[in-house]
Amino acid sequence: MNDHAPDRVDPELGRGRAPNIRDVARLAGVSYQTVSRVLNDHPSIRPSTRERVLEVIAETGYRPNPAARALVTSRSRTIGVLTSQSFQYGPATSIAAIEIAARDAGYRSSVTSIASTDVTSIRAALDYLMSQSVEALVVIAPQQRVLEVIAEIAPDVPYVTLQTADLADGHGMSTDQTLGARLATRHLIELGHTEILHISGPQDWIEAEARMQGYLEEIDAADLRTRAPILGDWSAHFGYYAGLELLRFRDFSAVFASNDQMALGFMHACRDMDLRIPEDISLVGFDDIPEAAHFAPPLTTVRQNFSEIGRRAVALLMAELRGAVPDHDLVVPELIVRESTAAPPPGMRG
Incomplete structure (x- = not known):
């Protein structure tokens, strides 16, 4: 064995998973494309590299998927x-x-x-x-x-x-998720709303973070009071129960929901609390799902062209x-x- 070969102890392979081309590449210290070229006898591979890859293949018992050979031999x-x-x-x-x-x-x-x-x-x-x-x-x-x-x-x-x-x-x-959130929030501000809540998507979701940022930027630009966004989970179920809780105090006149499903749930909560949209509460969603035009009332929302x-x-x-x-x-x-x-x-x- 080559004295300079990398340590090939791999805990993932020790759990019974069959080795794949990326395992071989990682253990040999090369790209998976280099492994594929070795398997296809490509003349550009240095002998030392070829030997190292073949040693790892023998040691791990890797068996190439026939489709992998197409990587070099054909498109x-x-x-x-x-x-x-x-x-x-x-x-x-x-x-x-x-x-x-x-x-x-x-x-x-x-x-x-x-x-x-x-x-x-x-x-x-x-x-x-x-x-x-x-x-x-x-x-x-x-x-x-x-x-x-x-x-x-x-x-x-x-x-x-x-x-x-x-x-x-x-x-x-x-x-542009941030711009979309700013458009939604600015629309509410231009209608005269000064107390606007944001029901956000879940943490770690990129779109949720960008939409939250757009809401906060627009609120700040209008010099309005910043309110902590409510972290949701995208579901109508969450929008409904968050709405029931928030509407008990009702110190706001508008809501920007981070997607249309949570907006739908919030609408349901308003109906159960005998509140009217938009007479008592204005509501904006995000995505413009096909059903949004058929909500009761039809939903103002931000359209993404998926x-x-x-x-x-x-x-x-x-x-x-x-x-x-x-x-x-x-x-x-x-x-x-x-x-x-x-x-x-x-x-x-x-």
């Missing part, structure tokens, strides 16, 4: 999509747009979901996609933790995340694959004014 024409919430309206819409845009570009898409946001689950999902020799990757995973792990792993293919965050580091493509985000993500990846400079401009959100907002009641006017 897979596949874009991988890594998601943790494909069942929700926004991600599902973006995934559909990605599939269509990829097909129009001569590619197919392969979608896999992350079981949880721990490192093992994220690595397993990435390994699955890489075993299919994806040429590029779209990450639809809204938690900060997921982006941290993706940044640490640093996939060896072009990738884009459908979130705006510093961690995206030039890989982001998203709606299909456009998906299309732009694929266009960005195609540019990178061609060696061109990709366009990372944020998608501009739109305030959709319906019937859930109005001037505050006389007793709540500033």
Whole structure:
């Protein structure tokens, strides 16, 4: 064995998991593409590197997936999509747009979901996609933790995340969430509201943090009293029970909910408390899900163009694959004014 070979004790492999190409790459101190080139007898590999990789393969008992050989010998024409919430309206819409845009570009898409946001689950999902020799990757995973792990792993293919965050580091493509929240809050301020509550999404969710920041920035710009946002969980259930609690005191005249589902639950609470929207309380949501126009009353909300985000993500990846400079401009959100907002009641006017 080479005296300079790295320590190959790997606790993950000790738990019965079959070794994969990334395990071999990590233990040999090379990229997974180098391992693939060794497996395909590529002439550009140095003999010492080849020997080191083959030693690790023999030691770990790695057996290559036949699809992995396509990484060098042929193009897979596949874009991988890594998601943790494909069942929700926004991600599902973006995934559909990605599939269509990829097909129009001569590619197919392969979608896999992350079981949880721990490192093992994220690595397993990435390994699955890489075993299919994806040429590029779209990450639809809204938690900060997921982006941290993706940044640490640093996939060896072009990738884009459908979130705006510093961690995206030039890989982001998203709606301008902060601007959308400012539009929602400014709309309420322009109607005359001075006491505005924000029901936020959960901590560690990138969109929730950006929308909260936009709300706080707009409140500060208008020199209004800053109120601590209420941390929610995106569900109508939370919006309902938060509404019942908040409306017991009712020292506010407007609410900006971080998504339409929580706004729906808040509407339900208002009905149970015999309060009218917008006569007693104004309400703004975020996302503009298809049902928002059919709430009672129809919901004023911030529209995200999820299909456009998906299309732009694929266009960005195609540019990178061609060696061109990709366009990372944020998608501009739109305030959709319906019937859930109005001037505050006389007793709540500033």
